[in-house]
Amino acid sequence: MKKIIGGSRYNTETAQRLGTHETGLPGDINHRGQELYRTKAGKYFIYLYGNGFPKPDGWWGWGEEITPITEDAARQWAEKYLDGAAYEAAFGEVVEDARLNVLLPQELLDKLDARSTADGANRSEVVRAALRAYLGG
Numbered sequence: 001m002k003k004i005i006g007g008s009r010y011n012t013e014t015a016q017r018l019g020t021h022e023t024g025l026p027g028d029i030n031h032r033g034q035e036l037y038r039t040k041a042g043k044y045f046i047y048l049y050g051n052g053f054p055k056p057d058g059w060w061g062w063g064e065e066i067t068p069i070t071e072d073a074a075r076q077w078a079e080k081y082l083d084g085a086a087y088e089a090a091f092g093e094v095v096e097d098a099r100l101n102v103l104l105p106q107e108l109l110d111k112l113d114a115r116s117t118a119d120g121a122n123r124s125e126v127v128r129a130a131l132r133a134y135l136g137g
Helices: 070-080 083-091 106-119 123-135
Strands: 002-005 010-011 016-023 032-038 045-056 059-069
Touching: 002 059, 010 059, 016 070, 016 083, 032 070, 045 070, 070 083, 070 106, 070 123, 106 123
Parallel strands: none
Antiparallel strands: 002 010, 016 032, 032 045, 045 059
């Protein structure tokens, strides 16, 4: 499936599938699946498929959809549905994160919040991206 959302292309045929979770048996009325993908641009999305999607005629049936998600949401999905080896294959070896508390002037906090809103990301994601860009990693 290919979909353009917010000016970005999400394609299950060209993106890397990182994991799959299914419920019910294929062909069963309760069969649903979700797959986590990462695009070549490093964006994440969930591909949902199976029964239980609303149809134009008011009935429910087989369907599919793509939902873009943040890296943090992708990691949370992977923690819930993948084993440790598959998680580390997708995101690299897990090293425990260190917590850092920083006092920011209100001006920087306002800019951080504006960027978070514009990017659809949380503060931590924006700070990590800024530090990676600044530190070269």
